Amino acid sequence: MNDFADQMRTVAEWVEKGLNRHLTADGLSGVGTPPERLIAAMRHGALNGGKRLRPLLVVQAAEVFGVDRERVLPAALAVEMVHCYSLIHDDLPAMDDDDLRRGQPTVHKAFDEATAILAGDALLTEAFALLAQSGLPAAVIGELATASGVAGMVGGQMRDLEGERAALDEDAIIEMQAMKTGALIRGAVRTGALIGGADDGQLAALTRYGALAGQAFQLADDILDVTSDAARLGKATQKDAGRHKPTLVSRIGLEATERRLGDTIHHAITALSMFGKEADGLRATARFFADRDS
């Protein structure tokens, strides 16, 4: 676990540095000069000390194929920019209406609503600009777009909002979460695998791992929402229940959800059985999802 903690910290610093360098007037090229206030809002939403778990998964999946970290940098940054844009939009008053994110004012609180909408739009667009310029295969661009689009992350957010009005059953909650959170986590793993040149069998195994890791991440999130305190999480807790958000904890109870989390982690690690030590990073991340306390 020490190796894992080291890798997680190293990757987080590497991503922070990459975003910090890219999200500047020099890094963001185009037809005109990007407005300072918009860059500031993008930075506020992206440079906030996140754990950078999605870039970590890109790196670890590429590692399975011996691919150097530097080669996946544009993909790691792009996945994280898509994640950060989704948080900015999800926090908006018309959506989840959150004032805090990782202990800091959300983008629409620190700036204003219009700026937050545009900063999200800009981060999403920049993710694709960066990938297009990276020389990485078009399949990587397709993967990120599909994972984060109408039949993935954005569609999942829509189902989540609809779920506040209509009671979702267990299966519907699982599908919603597989889209809202799971799709991008699965997409991060597949991105690393695609860059690594995975064959069909390897890609199928890693896709299965990614889907299960995404499920585990969300189960842990739902559990933390009822068991953790706001100070540790850096955002309001127990808000899911207050808002009638559909979660598995509210549907099947805390204990059954914890049991399911354990099973899911076990299946995720089993999905990697065709790989040796080169997949230890992915195994450690799956275990971390069960143990994390924030």
Place this chain on the structure above:
Amino acid sequence: MNDFADQMRTVAEWVEKGLNRHLTADGLSGVGTPPERLIAAMRHGALNGGKRLRPLLVVQAAEVFGVDRERVLPAALAVEMVHCYSLIHDDLPAMDDDDLRRGQPTVHKAFDEATAILAGDALLTEAFALLAQSGLPAAVIGELATASGVAGMVGGQMRDLEGERAALDEDAIIEMQAMKTGALIRGAVRTGALIGGADDGQLAALTRYGALAGQAFQLADDILDVTSDAARLGKATQKDAGRHKPTLVSRIGLEATERRLGDTIHHAITALSMFGKEADGLRATARFFADRDS
């Protein structure tokens, strides 16, 4: 001009048909099932009888190189999806707060604000998914992302909002408009040229044409805002002045703006002088920008 009117109608129908086919549960593939309400909102924002001028420019720029219309279809649809997403987000209450668009309720009026934000996000993301799957060169994806991002369309929208608070001078208005409207029009022309395999000189000439055509389009828009009536335009008019929007008409007057429009069209057509009949489509579109009445 008859040929032009025919081509414009044909391309508009072709784009409408393409979007109508693509924006369905079958056309939109991903990890899960796209939510029906989200597809409906995307369709509301995209299938609204627009003139489809940006796809027309993609087709006409590709025509210069003898490239068949069908080959540029994914790019034509992607450019239009990006345009439609920008309209959905620009119409939001936190942005321009518009109730009508082409005579119909805007997406947040017909649905709700959260759905409109997500429908915009989904259209933008789908544009890149479609391009990535199309087999078109990565440069096309980069072009669209750069044209519509922080140093292009989104940055221009930010400058426009800032311009409501701070008085912009003539140069600042021109840069804002070059980003907000001009960048995507220029990008549409460059997209067609890139697919056509333009050499450096050809690309430079078409880029110049695109930038000037974008300027002309915006000048005509500013003029129409003060001279047209709401029924013809399908949206509120004279709203720019009411909102202290920075436009050239408010800064240099109607007559000077009309003169500048004529000059800009002239320069746009001059930029095409290295091309023969194969660029007649682009010439006709530039002329149309001066003559349009809605």
